Amino acid sequence: MNSIRDNSLQGKFHRLRSNKAFELFVVGIIVFSALVIGAKTYDIPPILSQIIVITDWFITLFFLVEITIRFIGEPYKRNFFKSAWNIFDALIVIVSLVPIEDSEMALIGRLIRVFRVLRMVSIIPELRILISSLLKAMPQLGYVALLMFIIFYIYGAVGSFFFAPINDVLWGDIAVSMLTLFRVMTFEDWTDVMYETMEQYPLSWIFYVSFIFLTAFAFLNMIIGIVVNVIESENRARQLEEEGEQPNRADLEVQLQHLQASVDELLKRAGSSGEQR
Structure with a gap:
């Protein structure tokens, strides 16, 4: 029963990641992420800055879920990391988990979030x-x-x-x-x-x-x-x-x-x- 469920879940995720609407939604999130990064360069009120930080974490969580869906939906898990684009996406998502506020790694975290825009290349x-x-x-x-x-x-x-x-x-x-x-x-x-x-x-x-x-x-x-x-x-x-x-x-x-x-x-x-x- 567990293998049947796993196969069913894998098939659903495989169809989901191959869905054009899902791909367009991911592209939209990437564009929105770029706009959020650009908004941080302006002098904005503290409340809006806090909202942007929360939004950035939601975007990071979405990318984590999205890369997980793509990994589970891969029929042969070893082949997932044979693609340089998948490795690039996984590294960007993992390093994006670095806190960007009140941390010694804040600068690296901000730079990685800038490079998240490059994920559009791996999607299209x-x-x-x-x-x-x-x-x-x-x-x-x-x-x-x-x-x-x-x-x-x-x-x-x-x-x-x-x-x-x-x-x-x-x-x-x-x-x-x-x-x-x-x-x-x-x-x-x-x-x-x-x-x-x-x-x-x-x-x-x-x-x-x-x-x-x-x-x-x-x-x-x-x-x-x-x-x-x-x-x-x-x-x-x-x-x-x-x-x-x-x-x-x-x-x-x-x-x-x-x-x-x-x-x-x-x-x-x-x-x-x-x-x-």
């Missing part, structure tokens, strides 16, 4: 695909970032050699020069920097234009292309997996025909045995 499949795609694109992005660093280093050294006498604040050493080049790449008042050096080096615009072409146009577009390509591959793989999980219609028709033939044969045998009697 589309966001999980984006994060997974970004992680899988990291090796390729690393090579592009390395090449960008080389370009930054070369241009930073050249800029420091030529432009340091003009403006020591922007081009005093290679580290500051690379920071200035990052400002140029993001188009943050880069023309002011360029016109300042053009007063002494009229052709210095070639330095800036070539750098912007390599970084802002070429390399950044390469990064976007790599990420988009990986996202398309992930979506394609997910689509193929979903199609593979669904039974093929032609196979179902063949199985239905075999089943119908078996039923007809059984009916004929039953009819023939009745006539013999």
